[in-house]
Amino acid sequence: MVVTSAATVESNYDRESELMAIDRSKAGIKGLVDAGLAKLPRVFVHDHLNPEVKSRPPNANIEIPVIDLGGVTNDSTRRAEVINEIRNACQKWGFFQAVNHGIAATTLEEMISGIRRFHEQEPEAKEELYSRDESKKVTFNTKIDMSQALTAYWRDTLTCVMAPQPPAPGELPSACREIMLNYTNNVMNLGLTLFQLLSEALGLNPDHLKEIGCAEGLYVMGHYYPACPEPELTMGTGIHTDSGFLTVLLQDQMGGLQVLHDNQWIDVTPIPGALIINLGDLLQLITNDKFISVYHRVLAKNIGPRISIASFFRTYIQPENALRMYGPIKELLSEENPPLYKETNVVDYFKFKHVKGVEGTSALAHFKL
Numbered sequence: 001m002v003v004t005s006a007a008t009v010e011s012n013y014d015r016e017s018e019l020m021a022i023d024r025s026k027a028g029i030k031g032l033v034d035a036g037l038a039k040l041p042r043v044f045v046h047d048h049l050n051p052e053v054k055s056r057p058p059n060a061n062i063e064i065p066v067i068d069l070g071g072v073t074n075d076s077t078r079r080a081e082v083i084n085e086i087r088n089a090c091q092k093w094g095f096f097q098a099v100n101h102g103i104a105a106t107t108l109e110e111m112i113s114g115i116r117r118f119h120e121q122e123p124e125a126k127e128e129l130y131s132r133d134e135s136k137k138v139t140f141n142t143k144i145d146m147s148q149a150l151t152a153y154w155r156d157t158l159t160c161v162m163a164p165q166p167p168a169p170g171e172l173p174s175a176c177r178e179i180m181l182n183y184t185n186n187v188m189n190l191g192l193t194l195f196q197l198l199s200e201a202l203g204l205n206p207d208h209l210k211e212i213g214c215a216e217g218l219y220v221m222g223h224y225y226p227a228c229p230e231p232e233l234t235m236g237t238g239i240h241t242d243s244g245f246l247t248v249l250l251q252d253q254m255g256g257l258q259v260l261h262d263n264q265w266i267d268v269t270p271i272p273g274a275l276i277i278n279l280g281d282l283l284q285l286i287t288n289d290k291f292i293s294v295y296h297r298v299l300a301k302n303i304g305p306r307i308s309i310a311s312f313f314r315t316y317i318q319p320e321n322a323l324r325m326y327g328p329i330k331e332l333l334s335e336e337n338p339p340l341y342k343e344t345n346v347v348d349y350f351k352f353k354h355v356k357g358v359e360g361t362s363a364l365a366h367f368k369l
């Protein structure tokens with residue numbers, strides 16, 4: 001039997017009602033900041049944060065790999081080099097920054113501006129989208145982590161499920177409708193190129209990852225991290241791994257994203273025009289640990305806002321896609337490389353991830369054989 005102390009019940013109760021109040025306001029964190037808030041509501045105070053967690057990385061000279069994708073489609077020598085660099089980055093880091101990726105700098109800038117416009121418009125214009133209903137394709141809300149007894153993060157997010165079927169244009173907020181469609185088309189094309197390069201880096205047929213559906217679903221999250229009055233008490237995004245196959249992340253120049261590498265937190269320094277590419281848990285699972293999905297987080301800051309757009313290639317939770325089984329790719333297995341994971345479908349995978357919450361241990365361990 002689990003015994004819950006009165007204190008825990010009391011604090012859970014507080015948290016829940018504080019969160020409900022934030023949800024009821026439908027104005028997100030930005031609404032709190034605009035109202036002149038000087039102290040963090042308790043629900044944002046992460047009791048488990050300690051000075052070590054918030055410290056700067058001990059070695060600020062280490063950077064995640066930067067890979068120049070220029071020439072990958074028309075220069076076979078260059079393509080082979082890039083595949084080697086990608087293999088190395090995916091084995092050791094699970095993260096890299098891509099430059100010359102083919103998406104125009106103006107498109108990236110306009111996407112950041114569009115997400116900023118959405119979050120900075122009148123609260124009334126965002127209100128109707130405020131929701132936690134995951135069956136909706138377009139929602140706006142403040143991030144909550146269920147696993148930390150309802151802890152909130154210092155971040156508002158607009159989520160749009162853009163593939164396999166984009167929402168009807170009228171469902172997308174007018175503040176960023178056009179650029180959302182344009183940017184997403186570009187990210188889809190880049191994703192297809194990346195899945196080819198990843199397939200080749202694994203020694204598979206270039207179309208392998210695409211053929212098993214890795215590029216079918218695209219969830220786009222436009223994050224807005226307002227300046228925080230007490231950044232040391234909370235987090236912008238807690239420690240987590242991404243769940244899908246691959247994430248393409250566009251960040252502005254504020255910084256704050258950190259990746260765990262060899263037990264050290266490494267800053268992902270903003271590079272103008274670059275995109276951050278990282279692998280999700282399901283890619284680690286299907287590659288049988290050849291490629292890794294690693295922990296990352298975003299620190300809260302007392303300056304802001306910081307804007308980032310995370311585009312997740314992950315299966316759309318719909319009956320026909322959701323029941324597809326994913327396990328270690330047979331071609332990657334041998335007597336020396338037996339399967340490390342059991343097969344799962346995305347419904348079960350995300351169900352488990354949700355129970356576990358965002359922060360803490362990766363859900364992958366649950367699917368280990």
Ligand code: OGA
Pocket residue numbers: 221223237242249251257296297298308309310
């Ligand atoms: C995410 C994420 C990082 C960022 O959305 O999963 O890690 O910089 N975002 O916002």
Ligand code: NI
Pocket residue numbers: 240241242296
């Ligand atoms: Ni992430």
